[in-house]
Amino acid sequence: MCQKTTKHKILTFAAWIAAHITLVVVLVTIVALFFPSSFAWMSTSSITPMLGVVMFGMGLTLTPSDFNPVLQHPKDILVGELAQFLIMPSLAWMLCKLLALPEELALGVILVGCCPGGTASNVICYLAKGDVALSVAMTGVSTLLAPIVTPAFVWLLAEKSVEVDITGMFLSIVQVVIMPIVLGFAVNHYFRQTTQRIVPLLPMFSTLSIAFIIGIIVAHNSASILACSLIVAVAVILHNILGLALGYGLSALTGSESPKRSAIAIEVGMQNSGLATSLAATHFAMFPMAAVPGAMFSVWHNFSGSIAAQIFRRQSEQKNK
Numbered sequence: 001m002c003q004k005t006t007k008h009k010i011l012t013f014a015a016w017i018a019a020h021i022t023l024v025v026v027l028v029t030i031v032a033l034f035f036p037s038s039f040a041w042m043s044t045s046s047i048t049p050m051l052g053v054v055m056f057g058m059g060l061t062l063t064p065s066d067f068n069p070v071l072q073h074p075k076d077i078l079v080g081e082l083a084q085f086l087i088m089p090s091l092a093w094m095l096c097k098l099l100a101l102p103e104e105l106a107l108g109v110i111l112v113g114c115c116p117g118g119t120a121s122n123v124i125c126y127l128a129k130g131d132v133a134l135s136v137a138m139t140g141v142s143t144l145l146a147p148i149v150t151p152a153f154v155w156l157l158a159e160k161s162v163e164v165d166i167t168g169m170f171l172s173i174v175q176v177v178i179m180p181i182v183l184g185f186a187v188n189h190y191f192r193q194t195t196q197r198i199v200p201l202l203p204m205f206s207t208l209s210i211a212f213i214i215g216i217i218v219a220h221n222s223a224s225i226l227a228c229s230l231i232v233a234v235a236v237i238l239h240n241i242l243g244l245a246l247g248y249g250l251s252a253l254t255g256s257e258s259p260k261r262s263a264i265a266i267e268v269g270m271q272n273s274g275l276a277t278s279l280a281a282t283h284f285a286m287f288p289m290a291a292v293p294g295a296m297f298s299v300w301h302n303f304s305g306s307i308a309a310q311i312f313r314r315q316s317e318q319k320n321k
Contacts, residue, residue, distance in 0.1 A: 014204035025306045028211040029299065032218035033226070039212075039219035047213050047274075052180045054123050054209045057202045058132060059184015060195045076131075079254050080138045080247075080264045081145065087246050087268055088113040088239070089153045095235050107158050107284060108293035109235050111276040114153040116142035120213065121270035123206050124305040128312035130262030136181065138267045146275075207306075214302045221295040236296045240304050244269030258319065262312040270305050273297035 017024065032039045092113025096106035117139045125135035188195045218225065247268030251261040277294030284290045 011200055014201045017204040017207050022303075022306045022310055024207060024211045025214055025303050028215045029218055029303060032215040033222050036219040036222040039215035042212075042216050042219075044216060044220055047216060048176055050209050050213060051120065051123070051176050054206050055176065055180035056184045057205060058122065058126050058136075059181035060188045061126075061199055061202065062132060062181065062185065063188070064185065075254070076134055076251070076256055076260050076264065077137055077141060079251055079256065080134070080267055081141055083247050083250050083264060083268045084117060084138070084142050085114075085145070085149050085153070087250070088243050088271060089157060091239055091242050091246075093157045095239055099231055099235055101231065101235060102289075104284075104287035104289045105232055105235075105293060107287055108276070108280055108290040109232075109239065110154060110158045111279055111290065112236075112271050112273050112294050112297050113239065114150045114157070115272045115276045115279075116146040116150070117267045118270050118272040118274065118301075120210065120302060120305070121267045123210055124270060124302075124309050125263050125266050127203055127206055127210075127306075128262050128266060128309035129259065129316040130266060130312060131257075131259040132263070134260055135263040135267055138263070140178070142267075143272070146272075150279075210302055210306065214299060217295065217298045217302075221299070224292050224295055225299065232293060232296060233300075236293055236300050237304075240269050240297065240301050243271075244304065244308055258315065262308075262316075266305060266308060266312075269308070270301045271297060273301065 028039075089110070090113075092110045095101075096109055101109065122132065122135045122139055126132050244265050248261050248265035251264040256264065273294045277291045277298070280287070280291040280294060
């Protein structure tokens with residue numbers, strides 16, 4: 001009886017954490033921003049393995065059959081990729097013009113807009129009860145397209161040349177997304193009884209992982225974020241929110257089902273801002289402020305993504321009642 005009570009309490013606590021992801025993220029962001037030493041002791045290099053562990057957990061909840069509808073009906077991938085590489089770069093360029101951003105800040109915003117979807121979008125999609133298989137497929141496709149599309153759009157919109165590390169990006173998506181998910185598949189297949197016991201806890205671990213990732217990013221960029229002008233924050237917030245809204249709207253217009261709409265909206269709105277920051281630092285060192293929009297986007301899109309996840313999750317739960 002005592003064991004059942006303890007198990008019930010743990011599951012209740014795990015469900016509460018997953019349901020209050022926004023509160024957890026807000027608290028972590030405030031602590032990391034004003035007390036950066038609380039998270040700065042963790043290196044930014046720890047973000048990649050943390051995402052890998054979360055992807056492994058997602059793999060435990062998926063089976064190969066989950067990908068069959070995506071592969072048999074690739075329309076949603078096509079819609080998502082068109083939205084990814086048309087909506088986000090266009091929004092970035094328009095916001096830079098409307099807000100009259102200085103050249104180096106505008107370059108940073110455009111870099112964010114021209115990057116592929118980020119792997120954190122897969123975690124947010126999972127928490128939102130969206131179509132995770134579609135989200136993972138879209139991340140993979142956009143990442144593989146990015147070495148061609150990202151430099152082309154940056155040159156077109158910002159008139160700047162940028163090189164993208166094709167091998168590095170390919171290895172990154174394999175290490176952070178594909179391998180952990182495949183490993184999760186295998187463990188779920190051979191040890192299904194065991195994995196089913198821990199699956200209810202996975203949303204809590206994913207929520208805490210996202211919170212820690214935000215904490216690390218904020219802590220290491222707290223000075224730049226606090227010193228950055230309000231206009232950059234406005235550009236980053238509008239870019240992300242409009243991306244989420246337009247991604248959802250386009251998928252609704254094309255007749256996608258609710259879980260797919262959530263996946264496409266999240267994938268479009270959440271960019272690989274870490275790549276944008278890296279490209280800015282590597283190729284535009286003469287414009288040091290160009291890395292700031294990417295750093296701010298990294299923080300904001302996880303925060304807004306957590307809110308979107310809560311909204312989409314509630315919609316999904318209401319439909320399933």
